[in-house]
Amino acid sequence: MPQSTMEIEVPATGDGRMRLSEVIGALSYALDLTEGQPPGHGIRCAWIGMHVGRTLGLDADRLSDLYYTLLLKDAGCSSNAARLWELYGGDERIIKRDAKLLDTDSVVAVGKFVFQYTGPGEPLRRRVRRLLHVARHGDELADELVQTRCERGANIVRQLGFSDDVASGVYSLDEHWNGKGRAGKLQADAIPIHARIALLAQVVDVFHAVGGPQAARTEARRRAGTWFDPAVVEAFLLASSESRFWDGLVSADLDRRTAAMEPFAHVVRVDEDRLDVIAEAFADIIDAKSSFTAGHSRRVTGYTDAIAMQLGLRDNHRRWLRRAALLHDIGKLGVSTGILDKPGPLDAAEWKAVKRHPGLTEEVLSRLSIFRDMAPIAAAHHERLDGKGYPKGLAGDAITFETRIITAGDIFDAMTAGRPYRGPLPVADALALMEQDRGTAIDGNCLDALRAVLPRLEVAG
Numbered sequence: 001m002p003q004s005t006m007e008i009e010v011p012a013t014g015d016g017r018m019r020l021s022e023v024i025g026a027l028s029y030a031l032d033l034t035e036g037q038p039p040g041h042g043i044r045c046a047w048i049g050m051h052v053g054r055t056l057g058l059d060a061d062r063l064s065d066l067y068y069t070l071l072l073k074d075a076g077c078s079s080n081a082a083r084l085w086e087l088y089g090g091d092e093r094i095i096k097r098d099a100k101l102l103d104t105d106s107v108v109a110v111g112k113f114v115f116q117y118t119g120p121g122e123p124l125r126r127r128v129r130r131l132l133h134v135a136r137h138g139d140e141l142a143d144e145l146v147q148t149r150c151e152r153g154a155n156i157v158r159q160l161g162f163s164d165d166v167a168s169g170v171y172s173l174d175e176h177w178n179g180k181g182r183a184g185k186l187q188a189d190a191i192p193i194h195a196r197i198a199l200l201a202q203v204v205d206v207f208h209a210v211g212g213p214q215a216a217r218t219e220a221r222r223r224a225g226t227w228f229d230p231a232v233v234e235a236f237l238l239a240s241s242e243s244r245f246w247d248g249l250v251s252a253d254l255d256r257r258t259a260a261m262e263p264f265a266h267v268v269r270v271d272e273d274r275l276d277v278i279a280e281a282f283a284d285i286i287d288a289k290s291s292f293t294a295g296h297s298r299r300v301t302g303y304t305d306a307i308a309m310q311l312g313l314r315d316n317h318r319r320w321l322r323r324a325a326l327l328h329d330i331g332k333l334g335v336s337t338g339i340l341d342k343p344g345p346l347d348a349a350e351w352k353a354v355k356r357h358p359g360l361t362e363e364v365l366s367r368l369s370i371f372r373d374m375a376p377i378a379a380a381h382h383e384r385l386d387g388k389g390y391p392k393g394l395a396g397d398a399i400t401f402e403t404r405i406i407t408a409g410d411i412f413d414a415m416t417a418g419r420p421y422r423g424p425l426p427v428a429d430a431l432a433l434m435e436q437d438r439g440t441a442i443d444g445n446c447l448d449a450l451r452a453v454l455p456r457l458e459v460a461g
Contacts, residue, residue, distance in 0.1 A: 017269070018269065018270045018369070018370055019259070019262070019267055019268065019269060019270065020267075020268040020269070020270050020274065021067065021068075021071070021259055021262045021267070021268075022259060022368065023270055023275070023278055023368060023370070024068065024071050024072065024160075024278070025042075025043055025046070025071055025255060025258065025259060026255075026364070026367040026368035026371075027278070027282055027330075027364065027368070028042030028043060028071045028072070028074075029042070029043075029363075029364050029367060030282065030285070030286075030330050030333050030364045031072075031074040031075060031077065031285070031333075032074070033093075033331075033333040033334035033360065033364075034074060034077040034078045034081065034093070034096075034285075034289070034333045034334075035074055035077055035093065035096050035097060035100075036091075036093030036094055036096050036097030037097060037100075037205075037206075038209060040254065040255075041205055042070070042071050042072075042073070042074065043071075043254055043255055043258050044205045044249055044254065045070045045071075045073065045198065045201040045202055045205050046067060046070040046071050046201075046258045046261070047248060047249055047254060047257065047258045047261070048200075048201040048204050048205060048236070048240075048249070049066060049069075049070040049197045049198055049200070049201035050063065050066065050067060050070070050258070050261040051236075051239040051240070051245060051261075052197050052200065052201065052232060052235045052236050052239055053066045053197055054239075054261075055235040055236075055238055055239045056193075056197075056231070056232070056235045058193070060263040060265055060266060061266070062165075062193065062194070063263050063266075064262065064263045064266035065162075065163055065165040065166045065169065065194055066169070066193075066194045066197060066198075067261070067262050067263070068157075068162055068166045069165075069166050069169035069170055069194040069195070069197075069198050070194075070197075070198050070201060072153070072156070072157055072160070072162070072166070072170055073153070073169075073170055073173050073198045073202065074153070075152070075153040075156040075157060075170060075285060076148070076149040076150060076151065076152030076153025076154070076155075076156060076170070076288075077096070077149055077153070078285050078286070078288045078289040078333060079148050079149055079152035079153075079288040079289075080092075080145045080146075080148045080149045081288075081289045081290070081337040082289065082290050082291055082337050082341060083144070083145060083148065084096070084145060084337070085336070085337040085338045085341065087118075087130075087133075087134060087141060088117055088118050088119070088130070088134070089118065089119045089120070089122055089127075089130055089338070090117055090118075090119070090120045090338070091336040091338060092336065092337055092338070093334075093336060094117075095117050098113075098117070099113065100202065100203065100206040101206060101207070101210070103223070103227075104142075104180075105176075105178075105180060105226055105227075110138070114131070114134055114135065114138070115131065118130050118131050118134050119131065142182060143182055146174050146182035146183055147182070147183060150170070150171045150172070150173065150174065150182075150183045151171070152288065153170040153171065153173075154167040154168070154170050154171040155167075156281055156284065156285060157170050159277070159280075159281045159284070160277060160278060160281050161274070161277060165192065165194065166194070168192045168194070168195070169192050169194030169195045169198060170195075170198075171183060171184075171195075172184065172186060172191055172192050172195035173195050173198055173199055173202075174199070175187075175191040175195055175196075175199070176199075176226065176227045176228075177191070177196070177225060177226060177227060177228055177229050177230075178225070178226045178227070180226075181227075188229070191229075196228070196229045196232050197232055199227065199228065200220060200228050200229075200232050200233065200236055203216075203219060203220070203223070203227070203228075204216045204219070204220060204236065204240075207219045208246075208249065213240065213246050216240075217236075217237060217240060220233050220236055220237065221233065221237070255367075270370075272319065275323065275370070276319070276322075276323070279322075279323040279326040279327055280298070280326060282326070282327060282330060283297035283298055283301070283326040283327065284297075284298075285333070286327075286329050286330055286332060286333060287329075289332060289333060289337060289340065290337055290340050290341050291341075292340070292341060292417070292418060292419055292420055293329075293332075293340070295417075296329070296413055296414075296417065297325070297326050297327075297328070297329055298326070299409075299413045299417070300325050300328065300406065300409045300410050300413050301322050301325040301326050301409075302409075302457065303408070303409030303412055303413060303450065303453075303457070304321060304322065304325040304405050304406050304408075304409040305318055305321070305322050305325075306449075306450075306453040306456075306457055307405050307408060307409060307446055307449040307450055307453060308321055308405055309453075310449040310452055310453050311405070311445065311446070311449050320374065321374075321377075321402050321405065321406070323371075323374065324374040324377050324378040324402065324406060325378070325406050325409065327361070327365060327371070327374075327378055328361060328378040328379070328381050328406055328410065329357065329361065330360070330361050330364050330365065330378075331356070331357035331358055331359065331360030331361035331362075331363075331364065331379070332357045332360075333360075334356065334357065334360045335353055335354060335356065335357050336353065339353055339354060340354075341420050342420060342421075343420040343421050344421060345421075355382075355390045355391055356391070358379040358380065358381065358382055358390065358391050359379065359391050361375070361378055361379040362375045362376055362378070362379035365378060365379070374402075376400075377400050377402045377403050377406070378403075378406065379391075380392070380394060380399060380400070380403040380407075381403060381406045381407050381410050382407075383395075383398075383399050383403065383407070384399075384440060384441040385399060385404075385439060385440055385441065385442075385443065386440040386441070388440075388441075389441070401443075404442075404443035404445075404446050405443075405446050407441075407442065407443070407446070408434075408442055408443065408446035408447055408449075408450050409450070411434060411437075411441070411442060412430060412431075412434065412450060415429075415430035415433065415434070416430050427454065431450075431451060434447055434450075435447070
């Protein structure tokens, strides 16, 4: 590989000009994937919630914490995806999406939901067993799922460096004003104000998507005093009484409008260290989706960095490439866990769904200017030199050197880590199989570099 190819000009990223809110806002589109929500759900919730917070007269400190609570409210949602699929046997993204329309205070509504979404398409006997299990342990299972998500979300928020108030807002998202929510069973004013507003914003956005402004306002009124703080509902009704509220919610430049609502005095600028932390945190969100991918993104990043060092890439180039490796699978948040964890061969529809994930990776990363150059590089990790890869069928020189490095690390980790359909392969066997794909799927220089660095990485097997 010519040296000039290796020494590309790495774009300036964490130079202090980019706002932290822009980075988190762009990456919140990945969290929308985990919830099966239309793109921009997190941004729309921020628009709704910030109007409510301003109407309530929250000061700049609390508005700043509210802003990030709204953007990161779903940070822990990938952590219960595998358990949801295990319990219900269906696409957890659809279950999560439609559950947001459910009034859990209604026993009849909950019963209908469980019957409809448990074991779809399964043989009758297996479906009945699953239904009985969910019915008998419903409250216990719901508590488990919410607790997992809330704890994980709060931990991610802390990992990102936000305050305890933001973490508590995310942790308490599923608390209800009447004390019949989940997580801590908090009631009324004991629920953090950021959580009270975030829950309302979430429900408003979901009902607005299916029924428009009137449906959203009607649902907010209906749940006042049960799910919602009546004062928060009144603030929402006042804020949403103006047409510009709803016009803004569906505007093409909602990202920009929402970013402008962040309290100016609390704007945080992103440096290189903060970008690294953000990429690591979102890598953890990605890998939490499945027990079979736990640690995958960080391991691929380790292999990528070691190969890059062996091939002589400079420090700033390697740092940039590490972020691409950490985020290369962010599109998998938009694929059902039932497909990712399937223990047997995928059918045509399932394989088509899997092939979508690199494109989703590129879509999410391209939303942010500082990740735009790395987006196609991260998204091309399933392309092959012989043109038989996906999603674009790139071949030869159309596949960048940086992508080739990530691909080598990704294939090696996929082979040496356990998968639903097989156990981990020994290192020697994995390398032998990779050797068969030299020059067709795997760049030979990258494979040689991987072989050279493995002894010092102390890879088991």
